[in-house]
Structures are given as structure tokens and as C-alpha cells.
Amino acid sequence: MSFSGEAKAEMCRVKPQRECCVAAEIYGSLIFANTFDCGEIRLSTENAKFSERIQGLIQRQFGLGFDKIISTRKGNVSKETLIIDSGEKLQTVLGYYGYDLERHVSLRLNAALLEEEHCREAFVRGMFLSSGSVTDPGRTYHLEIVTRHFNLSREVMALLLDMGFEPKSTMRKSNYLIYFKDSDAIEDFLTKCGAPVAALQLMEAKVEKDIRNRVNRQVNCDAANISKTVNAAQRQLEAIKVIEEKGGFELLSEELRFAARLRTENPEASLGTLVEEAAGAVSRSGLNHRFTKLIKIAEEYEKR
Numbered sequence: 057m058s059f060s061g062e063a064k065a066e067m068c069r070v071k072p073q074r075e076c077c078v079a080a081e082i083y084g085s086l087i088f089a090n091t092f093d094c095g096e097i098r099l100s101t102e103n104a105k106f107s108e109r110i111q112g113l114i115q116r117q118f119g120l121g122f123d124k125i126i127s128t129r130k131g132n133v134s135k136e137t138l139i140i141d142s143g144e145k146l147q148t149v150l151g152y153y154g155y156d157l158e159r160h161v162s163l164r165l166n167a168a169l170l171e172e173e174h175c176r177e178a179f180v181r182g183m184f185l186s187s188g189s190v191t192d193p194g195r196t197y198h199l200e201i202v203t204r205h206f207n208l209s210r211e212v213m214a215l216l217l218d219m220g221f222e223p224k225s226t227m228r229k230s231n232y233l234i235y236f237k238d239s240d241a242i243e244d245f246l247t248k249c250g251a252p253v254a255a256l257q258l259m260e261a262k263v264e265k266d267i268r269n270r271v272n273r274q275v276n277c278d279a280a281n282i283s284k285t286v287n288a289a290q291r292q293l294e295a296i297k298v299i300e301e302k303g304g305f306e307l308l309s310e311e312l313r314f315a316a317r318l319r320t321e322n323p324e325a326s327l328g329t330l331v332e333e334a335a336g337a338v339s340r341s342g343l344n345h346r347f348t349k350l351i352k353i354a355e356e357y358e359k360r
């Protein structure tokens with residue numbers, strides 16, 4: 057199952073204690089469903105647990121069932137579409153949430169139903185179950201909720217801000233997206249929705265990624281140092297070769313010949329290792345200075 061599916065399955069195991077929260081979760085689920093108006097309530101989901109849950113909650117809250125349940129299957133994905141279209145049931149549900157069956161205006165949030173923090177959390181859970189998704193944290197950090205309704209998206213943004221979240225919003229085709237990119241915010245959101253295990257998985261994925269990045273940085277850093285050493289040794293060896301070919305080696309001072317022999321005998325050693333090899337005969341800066349001089353001499357020879 058996808059990470060999103062697992063998070064939803066976890067949320068579906070939450071048992072709402074208060075009746076107000078049952079109503080709030082149903083509200084979040086339905087207002088973010090495909091259709092929520094005076095003609096029809098239509099909710100499509102690929103999550104069988106959520107389908108089961110919303111049917112149970114509506115039965116518990118309103119004592120009614122959906123008028124139609126349509127199951128479809130495309131490849132590996134099965135989908136259930138739950139529909140309420142009978143006037144009496146629509147009246148019951150829409151009326152409860154304060155919507156007028158006669159009038160159809162743009163969909164707004166009835167914030168009066170969401171005064172309490174427990175109800176807000178239940179509402180947000182319903183909303184995520186109905187139209188949210190979260191990306192596998194092994195790939196990237198992204199959680200989003202989608203709706204076709206502009207005013208609803210704005211009002212839910214305000215609700216989330218009031219709950220201490222800092223969601224972002226954008227448009228995708230004709231839909232309004234509310235989304236989070238920050239891993240801490242996604243963890244908080246999942247926890248509030250009743251999926252602390254998914255939140256923990258996200259945290260673990262983040263820690264693992266951090267460790268991997270740190271190890272990679274270290275490896276890259278070591279590799280860079282190694283290649284620096286190799287490049288420096290290579291330049292020194294080439295310089296010594298040039299000097300030898302031009303017959304200049306015997307003309308060098310004893311100090312420079314010593315440095316050249318040390319390098320030729322230890323072609324891959326770092327400067328530090330060479331200083332150790334020299335056993336006190338030369339300091340690190342002294343040896344570095346001699347190599348610089350050898351390279352300059354070789355350059356002089358090459359100019360002639």
C-alpha cells in the first residue's frame with residue numbers, strides 16, 4: 057500500500073469519542089467530496105477503509121445510508137462512488153450543516169460548527185480522507201488537499217492557520233490546492249488527523265535521509281582531498297622528471313634533491329606522510345616550499 061493509503065488506513069482506526077466530532081468528520085469528508093450540493097452528494101474514493109468508515113459514521117450520525125454505491129475497477133485500482141440523491145436524505149444532511157436546499161450559491165465553510173479544537177481535528181481528518189494525499193517521504197515531502205471550490209479553499213486555509221498550520225495554496229488546472237512542503241508541518245498535520253505512526257515514519261525517513269546526506273558529503277569531501285593530494289604529487293613528479301631530462305638534477309641543491317628523492321620514492325604519499333618519512337629532516341612547510349621551488353625550476357627549464 058502507498059504511504060498515503062497507510063496514513064488513511066491509520067486515520068480510519070480512530071474512534072471518535074464525541075458526537076460533535078462524528079458530525080465534524082462527516083462534514084470534512086462530504087464538503088471535500090466530488091459533489092456537495094442540493095442536487096447530490098457524491099463521494100468517490102479508492103480507499104476501501106474510508107468508504108466503510110464514512111458509511112458507518114453517516115449511519116451513526118443521521119441513521120441513514122447512501123442511496124447508491126457504485127464499485128468500479130480499473131487495472132489494480134478499485135474505486136467506490138457513494139451517492140446520496142434522494143431529497144429527504146439531502147435535506148437531513150445539508151440542513152444539519154446549515155445549507156439551504158433551495159438556494160445554491162458557492163460552497164462556503166460553516167465555521168460555526170468548528171469552534172472546538174477536537175471538532176476541527178476531526179473535520180481536517182475527514183477532509184484529508186476525502187480529498188487529500190501525502191507523498192512517500194522516501195521521495196519527497198508533500199501533502200495536499202484538493203477542492204474545486206475557491207471560497208472553501210480560502211476558508212479552510214484560514215481555519216488551518218488558526219490551528220497553527222502554515223499551509224500554502226496554488227491552482228492545478230481548475231482545482232484549488234492546499235498543500236504542505238515542510239516535513240515538520242506534515243508530521244504535525246498527520247498527528248492531528250490521527251495518524252501518529254505515519255508521522256513517525258516520516259520522521260524516520262527524514263533522519264535516514266539526513267544521515268545519508270552527511271555520509272555522502274563526507275565521502276565527497278574525502279574524495280576531494282584524495283584527488284588534491286594525487287594532483288599535487290603528480291605535478292611534483294612531472295617537475296622532477298623535467299629537471300632530470302634537462303640534466304638539471306645534479307645541479308640542484310642538496311635540500312631540493314632530498315625532496316625530489318623523497319617524492320620519487322613515495323609517488324602517492326600525502327605531504328604529511330612524506331614529512332613522517334623524512335623523520336625530522338624537514339618540516340611540513342619546508343617540504344612544501346621545496347616542492348614549489350622544484351615546480352618553478354621545471355617551468356623555467358620548459359620555457360627555454
Ligand SMILES: [Zn+2]
Binds near residue numbers: 175
Ligand atoms: Zn468535537
